[in-house]
Amino acid sequence: MDKIPVILDGDPGHDDAIAWVFAKASPKFDIKAVTSVAGNQTIEKTTINARRICALLGIDAPIARGAVKPVTTDPVTAGNWHGDSGLDGPAMPEPDQELSELPAVDLMAKVIRESETPVTIIATGPQTNVAQLLIAHPEVKEKIGKISIMGGGVTHGNWSPAAEFNIFEDPEAAWMEFHSGIPLQMCGLDVTERAIIRPDDFPRIRGVGNQVADIVAGWLEFFYRYPMEIGYDGAPVHDPCAVLSLTHPEIFKMQDLYVDIELEGEYTRGETVADFIGSSGKRPNVTCVLDIDRDSYIDLLVEALHAFDGREVKI
Amino acid sequence: MSSVPVWIDTDTGVDDAIALMAAIALQRQKKLEIVGISAVCGNAEQARTFENARNVVNLAGRPDIPVYPGASKPIMVELQTAAYVHGEDGLGGAVLPASKAARETEMAWDALYRCAREWKGELELILIGPETNAAIAFQKYPDLKNYLKRILIMGGAAVGGNRTPAAEFNIWVDPHAAQIVFKSQVPIIMCGLDVTMRAELNSAKIGEIENCDSAACRLFRDSTKIARNMYSGGGEEVYYAHDVCPVLYVVYPELFSGVESGVFVETRGTITRGQTVTDYDTDVKFGVKNARVILGADRQRFAEILIDLLKSI
Numbered sequence: 001m002d003k004i005p006v007i008l009d010g011d012p013g014h015d016d017a018i019a020w021v022f023a024k025a026s027p028k029f030d031i032k033a034v035t036s037v038a039g040n041q042t043i044e045k046t047t048i049n050a051r052r053i054c055a056l057l058g059i060d061a062p063i064a065r066g067a068v069k070p071v072t073t074d075p076v077t078a079g080n081w082h083g084d085s086g087l088d089g090p091a092m093p094e095p096d097q098e099l100s101e102l103p104a105v106d107l108m109a110k111v112i113r114e115s116e117t118p119v120t121i122i123a124t125g126p127q128t129n130v131a132q133l134l135i136a137h138p139e140v141k142e143k144i145g146k147i148s149i150m151g152g153g154v155t156h157g158n159w160s161p162a163a164e165f166n167i168f169e170d171p172e173a174a175w176m177e178f179h180s181g182i183p184l185q186m187c188g189l190d191v192t193e194r195a196i197i198r199p200d201d202f203p204r205i206r207g208v209g210n211q212v213a214d215i216v217a218g219w220l221e222f223f224y225r226y227p228m229e230i231g232y233d234g235a236p237v238h239d240p241c242a243v244l245s246l247t248h249p250e251i252f253k254m255q256d257l258y259v260d261i262e263l264e265g266e267y268t269r270g271e272t273v274a275d276f277i278g279s280s281g282k283r284p285n286v287t288c289v290l291d292i293d294r295d296s297y298i299d300l301l302v303e304a305l306h307a308f309d310g311r312e313v314k315i
Numbered sequence: 316m317s318s319v320p321v322w323i324d325t326d327t328g329v330d331d332a333i334a335l336m337a338a339i340a341l342q343r344q345k346k347l348e349i350v351g352i353s354a355v356c357g358n359a360e361q362a363r364t365f366e367n368a369r370n371v372v373n374l375a376g377r378p379d380i381p382v383y384p385g386a387s388k389p390i391m392v393e394l395q396t397a398a399y400v401h402g403e404d405g406l407g408g409a410v411l412p413a414s415k416a417a418r419e420t421e422m423a424w425d426a427l428y429r430c431a432r433e434w435k436g437e438l439e440l441i442l443i444g445p446e447t448n449a450a451i452a453f454q455k456y457p458d459l460k461n462y463l464k465r466i467l468i469m470g471g472a473a474v475g476g477n478r479t480p481a482a483e484f485n486i487w488v489d490p491h492a493a494q495i496v497f498k499s500q501v502p503i504i505m506c507g508l509d510v511t512m513r514a515e516l517n518s519a520k521i522g523e524i525e526n527c528d529s530a531a532c533r534l535f536r537d538s539t540k541i542a543r544n545m546y547s548g549g550g551e552e553v554y555y556a557h558d559v560c561p562v563l564y565v566v567y568p569e570l571f572s573g574v575e576s577g578v579f580v581e582t583r584g585t586i587t588r589g590q591t592v593t594d595y596d597t598d599v600k601f602g603v604k605n606a607r608v609i610l611g612a613d614r615q616r617f618a619e620i621l622i623d624l625l626k627s628i
Contacts, residue, residue, distance in 0.1 A: 155474045161577070161594035161601065162587075230598055258480070265584035267592040268481075275480035
């Protein structure tokens with residue numbers, strides 16, 4: 001089977017990094033580009049993190065720097081989850097390739113234009129780059145096969161009671177994406193807060209015994225600190241769901257729904273509002289991923305990590 | 316347990332009428348003491364809901380329970396009714412005998428405040444329509460909050476909506492009034508769609524009610540047709556007696572499960588107007604727990620109790 005060309009767009013970020021572990025390990029994907037976006041940390045930090053992660057994993061696709069800030073508003077960061085660097089924890093290799101000279105939206109457009117088959121975008125940060133791509137290069141829309149995002153939630157939020165961080169950060173970008181007509185798959189908090197990796201899973205992950213596994217275990221140990229303080233029994237490792245729901249849909253529960261983005265609201269700005277009962281009169285525009293078989297999630301992570309057996313880069 | 320003094324504010328309404336019948340049946344059993352009923356616009360115009368409420372207390376044999384008139388429009392937005400559920404007359408076409416009840420002229424908010432003071436803080440306020448009358452009462456009488464034991468609401472939803480994807484009808488009709496109530500500092504029990512859609516009457520239960528010839532069962536039979544058609548959508552027959560939930564909660568709290576939460580009403584959203592935003596399942600909290608959000612019910616016992624009440628009157 002031909003590999004699916006994918007663009008990895010994110011704000012790494014521990015869970016973005018683990019999402020990219022899954023993407024690199026999957027035989028189903030051909031990673032064509034990696035793009036950074038401001039979100040969990042500033043664009044400078046997420047970009048250097050993206051380059052380091054690519055060096056660690058051996059992702060040799062071009063890397064481009066993306067949006068500095070949301071489409072219409074000022075950036076907010078999530079340092080309480082990801083630390084000052086945006087990827088605190090184990091030491092990382094230095095970048096092994098220069099940044100693309102193209103800005104992220106132009107690299108994305110180039111990859112999509114040159115691809116023989118429709119490209120899938122996996123967007124695990126604020127949706128700013130995707131929105132800017134749609135604004136700047138509307139002609140490539142038809143060749144985007146699917147956008148798989150981590151963001152939102154059809155029952156609750158985290159950054160506010162109603163909104164999840166990635167969408168809260170740039171609701172206008174999400175609105176453009178959700179109204180674009182492009183097939184959209186959304187892993188919101190509904191599923192990602194069930195994608196919990198618990199401390200008693202960490203030894204099994206480290207036990208895979210290669211360099212990437214060791215660092216992933218270290219990331220998880222760091223990433224669990226904040227959610228532990230606020231009462232989680234493990235780390236909700238959100239972003240890999242956006243990858244796995246493409247490669248292993250069988251371990252998820254999904255439902256097609258009409259989902260719209262609240263742009264105003266005293267309490268609800270950035271909420272992904274899902275129409276469960278058809279009162280909007282609109283046809284579904286999003287495949288909402290709602291639940292995951294957690295045991296399979298851990299098994300698949302261990303399996304993915306073995307793809308890096310024998311790989312060792314200088315740190 | 317001595318009878319609990321309650322005030323019922325209603326936009327009568329098919330399920331309101333059933334809830335009033337159930338409440339009056341509970342009063343016969345000396346479990347509730349209905350101090351007053353007030354009418355508000357919502358399911359239908361206020362003039363209609365006022366007459367409907369008067370007719371229902373008369374049908375239940377209690378024309379002596381005072382029914383007060385209330386608000387004819389929401390406090391900031393235009394009224395939009397729900398004829399698609401309740402019919403133009405608010406009672407799904409059911410024809411009731413002319414009421415012998417007096418035609419009170421004291422307004423809902425004045426009467427509520429007067430009675431709340433007389434009951435010295437023991438009165439429980441049950442809101443099964445939009446929150447307009449209650450909001451006016453809180454605006455006019457800032458100390459009303461000291462004279463209400465708690466407020467039980469049929470309205471809102473922690474997840475989803477029915478009037479829009481994000482909002483339940485009663486809160487959607489007058490979101491500003493609802494926000495005033497949720498900020499009133501009186502403890503709130505919120506029976507939203509989360510519980511009312513889980514306390515449905517299935518076709519067997521509906522059949523049991525229709526086979527009984529009590530006044531309440533006849534009212535159910537004659538008034539719920541439009542709503543049942545809509546709810547059933549061509550599938551198996553089902554009816555949601557939304558407004559019954561807070562009434563039964565007063566007497567049978569053990570039937571219900573819920574969680575303490577911060578709850579506030581979205582008044583400014585473009586697609587979330589009237590959403591009851593909760594924080595019980597989120598990382599960032601409102602910092603207050605102003606409501607108990609009811610999330611589940613023992614639907615079997617709920618139905619049994621309701622049916623027994625309707626048969627008894």
